[in-house]
Amino acid sequence: MDYLEFKITCLEEFREILIAELAEIGFDSFLETDEGIDAYAPEPDFDREAFDQLLEKYRLPAQVSLQEGKMPKVNWNEEWEKNYDPIAVEDLVYVRASFHQPAAGFKHEIVINPKMSFGTGHHATTFQMLKHQGAIDHQGKRVLDVGSGTGILAIMAHLCGAKEVEAFDIDEWCVENGNENFDLNGLSTRMDIGTIRDVNPQGPYEIILANINKNVLLDEMSIYSDLLAPNGHLLLSGFYTEDVDDLTACAKPLGLSLIQMHSKDNWAALILQKD
Structure with missing residues (x-):
């Protein structure tokens, strides 16, 4: 199954709400970027009318611009692992995904696997x-x-x-x-x-x-x-x-x-x- 890929440039404060609303209309994977988000939807399930309405809603307030493409089916877990980095908050806490190795020297460790997103999210x-x-x-x-x-x-x-x-x-x-x-x-x-x-x-x-x-x-x-x-x-x-x-x-x-x-x-x- 092919995926439709949408590279969305937007104001940073609108990223989370756009991800949430896109998830409601069938998008199932997201990647945070320096400019905004890359969003992916399975081609057979894509609702063009709902997508156009959503984009129009945020086009001006979020300063949205868009590039659209198509990509073959992809191993999202593999892509996520390539783009998700652990973070360290001084020596207080080490935040990692389940596929990362633990790290010594921290007071606490937190394991976070963000759902439907393979951006770092930190x-x-x-x-x-x-x-x-x-x-x-x-x-x-x-x-x-x-x-x-x-x-x-x-x-x-x-x-x-x-x-x-x-x-x-x-x-x-x-x-x-x-x-x-x-x-x-x-x-x-x-x-x-x-x-x-x-x-x-x-x-x-x-x-x-x-x-x-x-x-x-x-x-x-x-x-x-x-x-x-x-x-x-x-x-x-x-x-x-x-x-x-x-x-x-x-x-x-x-x-x-x-x-x-x-x-x-x-x-x-x-x-x-x-x-």
């Missing part, structure tokens, strides 16, 4: 969130991971000694993949599906993790504050350094004070503490 926001987790005492605490994706931050919380970890995401394939990754890393918890309002988690939590995007964080900030225990920590990322002032201005009236900030490649990550 974004600056994830790197910084893991680093911030290493600075926060998780021992015996309740942790909530909002928009969990592959489940990597929930897994890190478990490895850091959290007593209870809850996680959810709005995307079905993220939930399926997250649960597979939980199994790989010895977590018995299951990822739920929905927004924070759908899932309605019951606080208090000593730690809340939210690596999403600025607009969602601003919209949900009051919910995070309500769910957070006094002196609890809220770890945020998924936004640019120029967005930090907007987020801290939203957080401050809710009793959330900035105690630490880092940035990497113009992506910011914050640790806030509840009064």
Whole structure:
């Protein structure tokens, strides 16, 4: 079976939503690139009308451009393995796929096999969130991971000694993949599906993790504050350094004070503490 190949150039902040929506219309493999994403769909299942409608929806806001081609059937696992590299967050944690060899000299190891994607997926926001987790005492605490994706931050919380970890995401394939990754890393918890309002988690939590995007964080900030225990920590990322002032201005009236900030490649990550 041949695959249709679409090389999509787009703004970086639109990559994840484009992957999610393309997956809904029959695309089953993706590769992150410097310019955007390469997306692949089995030719017999390709819905041209749905694809054109989706592209038109994002063409202007995401600055989408497109090159289309065809390629013979391919061993996706082999391609994925060639393009997926492990990452090291200092000596804190080594993140690898199941086909990589373990590495010595790290406090923790996480095994992540991203579903339907053979890009590295190790974004600056994830790197910084893991680093911030290493600075926060998780021992015996309740942790909530909002928009969990592959489940990597929930897994890190478990490895850091959290007593209870809850996680959810709005995307079905993220939930399926997250649960597979939980199994790989010895977590018995299951990822739920929905927004924070759908899932309605019951606080208090000593730690809340939210690596999403600025607009969602601003919209949900009051919910995070309500769910957070006094002196609890809220770890945020998924936004640019120029967005930090907007987020801290939203957080401050809710009793959330900035105690630490880092940035990497113009992506910011914050640790806030509840009064």
